[in-house]
Amino acid sequence: MPTSRSYRDSCGIARALDVVGERWALLVVRELLLAPQRFSELRLSLPNASSNLLADRLRELELHGVVGRRRLAGASGPHVYELTEWGRGLEPIVLALGEWGIDAPRPAEPASLSATSVLIFLRGGVPRDPAAPPFVCRLDLGGTPWTVRVEAGGVQVLSGEPATADIALRTDPRTLGALLADPAALAPALAEGSAALVGGLPTLHRLLYGDGG
Structure with missing residues (x-):
């Protein structure tokens, strides 16, 4: 059940x-950085969290104003969870924790890796040449x-x-x-x-490894 513990x-x-x-x-919060998600999608992304525990965390985050909930496609659509403007302020903190945690010990296998996690690394962990021509994957x-979208030395990741x-790449996280x-x-x-490519291999190298791949 939701907790109200405090350090006081x-x-x-x-x-x-x-x-x-x-x-x-x-x-x-990490899972909601790139796009809103339904409860079922969050469960798939966080397989080691039970349904009850995940529901408790979502209720707590909603109560504190970090996460909001809305319906898709009108009153009969499913709920999605998304970060509020205040919750979005956690993004640089979460990203900084990720950079710090690179040197922490790896968990024992089998360990999960969500799509959002690997996309966050793809977005910010690969050096890019600002002068290189843009492309879309x-x-x-x-x-x-x-x-x-890779352009001007940066990477933008959008759902859909x-x-x-x-190029088009099909694989798993x-x-x-x-x-x-x-x-x-x-x-x-x-x-x-385990990975399928449509398009040029040099462009895929640029996506995965920057221009030095």
Whole structure:
């Protein structure tokens, strides 16, 4: 059930942890950084959190004004959860935690890796040449389409399909994470079918490894 525990400490750090310090709370925030999600989508992204625990965290975050909930397609549509403007202020904090956590010990296998996690790394963890020509990738991760635009040295990730794309890549989050970590994994992944490419291989190299791939 939702918790109302507090550190009863006036420091801003303690007050922030009163809001988002419960287990799974910041991972819920992470999953909502790129797009709103339904409860079922959050469950798939956070498979080690029980349904009851996830529901509790969402209620707490909604109560504190970090997360909002709205219906899709009118009154009969499903609910989606999204970050409020205040909740969006957590983005640089979550990203900084991710950078700091790169040096932390890896969890024992099997360990989960969500689409949002790997897309966050793709967005900010690969060096880009600001002078390189732009391109658009249609990225299918586990059956969910994403638009990835690379231009002016930056990367924009949007949910849904692009109107047009220079390349299309179909894979799953764990395979994409492995490709980003090791360029040598690309050729075997394409050969065995765990990654499928439509378009030019040089552009895929630019997506995954920057212009030095």
